[in-house]
Amino acid sequence: MGFTSMDDLIDKVSTDGQFKRIDWNKLFLPTTAAVAGEWHCLVKGTGEPATGSIYNSGTNLAFQAASETLANSGSIQHGGNVSPATKHILNASAFTAAATVAPCILMLVDLLGWYRVTSVTTTTAQATDNTVTLPRYTNGAGVQAFMWNTNTTAMGAATPNLSLGYTNSAGTASRATPTTLPIGKTAAANGLILYSGTGLGKYGPFMPLQSGDSGIRSVQTIQNSTSYVSGEYAVGLCKPLLTLPITTLGVAAERDLVNQLPSMPQIVDGACLVWLMYSGANTPTNSSLYGHLDIGWS
């Protein structure tokens, strides 16, 4: 399914009412200000949708699937499943009421699931449990990984190299994070993507993949090369959907996704929509962000 023409799109969203506007607001994370150049996962910020509090629960190293309807997932509620129709984002916007937030870049992702890692003092490659598999984008094409602090408390004082062993989207196992390895930040705060920032070994927002790969189907091993001392983090697997750059206080970043290429990113049934944020300036705690998504389906 999907829109067969511009006429069909107009007909579906106007005559048939297959359209929904979703307004969201999110406060930046509540514990520690961001440093310019860092990426954070905003899922634990308060607002609408509410805080996603589930990501530091469950069995260590086991993959858990995320979805719109998973309790405490922090997903934007986009209206449930529409299959056999397909749902698409038509327009998107974001703005801020705080000058200290701009400039920044917001990235909307479908968070497919996560591996919780509590054994952060273990320095060898730790095997994961993949009894649960990807709930969407099941072959892993375009699926990216990021590692973030899921706790209110900061990680311990250490700067370990971070790496994954994974199966790529072609089903090839034993793929590895290439050198130069991402380096975790010492005392990484709530929500921080551990290896983001400025300098050698800093990447943003996703873990680099082995040459030739375009996605991750599953993760087999997770390693921090030295003890992270305390705290916990998660390895999230996600599908990026769109980005919105905010330049200025009070000026909405608006995206017409019908006329871009590729156009109209699909929201797959069950998608767990959360925001990642790149800070272009030091971002105070609880800074406010607002925006909307227009979606239609056919």
Place this chain on the structure above:
Amino acid sequence: MAGFNSVRSLVDSEIDSGQSHYSTFRKSPTQVTTVGIWFDLALSPGNPAPFYYASAPYESVAMSRSANGGLNHGHPVTPSKKHLRKMMILTNSATPTPMNIKVCDYLMYYPFIDESLDGEEQLMINTATLPRYTDGAGVQMMAVVVAGHASGLTQTFTVNYTNQDGVSGRTSRTVRLNNQFVNGTIITSALATADCNGPFIPLQSGDSGVRSIEGLTMVGSDVGLMTLVLVKPIAQLSIRGLDAPVEVDYLKDFSHLPEIKDDAYLNLIGCPNGSLSGVSLHGEILTSWG
């Protein structure tokens, strides 16, 4: 066949196969620059980390993503071909805007050329050869300040090089050192100044690129050091103001997807309208392959 043969194949590669790479970058120059003088952002702090062209004087060094960093465009994709799909850039200050920016593949450099040797040709050591665009077609020379001179506009120089056809003994046009002394300055660019041009050193008539550099001859003497960098310009964009990000979709906006070679070292040069000191430049780079 590598590459995209239709819009559909591009979209399929990105959406169905996930063959794209997204990354952000941040450049925070500390140098005070002036209007109309091109500046090499490879030397500026941020992410990617700065690169200072520090190695043995006169000896050519090939550059690559794996060895030297640069904008993160993702891993090699051979036998596929990778293309620059989209770029976005924004700034937190109106001071340097409007500002033209070129995205370049930095291929090779010749470091620490002495500006005090009046009339004596300084010979280069071509230990390394071009790692990409190996015939030199479209490859340009830029002269970057790595230790500031003292009195601007008093010296000129010419470069002896081999062109894209392999013809040696070619001589660039005479170019003049400008009067901006901070590291990263492209020393031959300036507004309304005789013998100062854009970011690249003009070639001998009929030439379209540089395969290697054999020597450089200064006229006039001063303190200071420069590095000659061989680059392949691959794309362009312009920051117009403080209040809007510049977003370029190279397919829709230019009908041309610049190719990014495997392991290319990418970075930016810019022509600010004011000082870059304390300015943050933030951006996104999206590549796709098929």
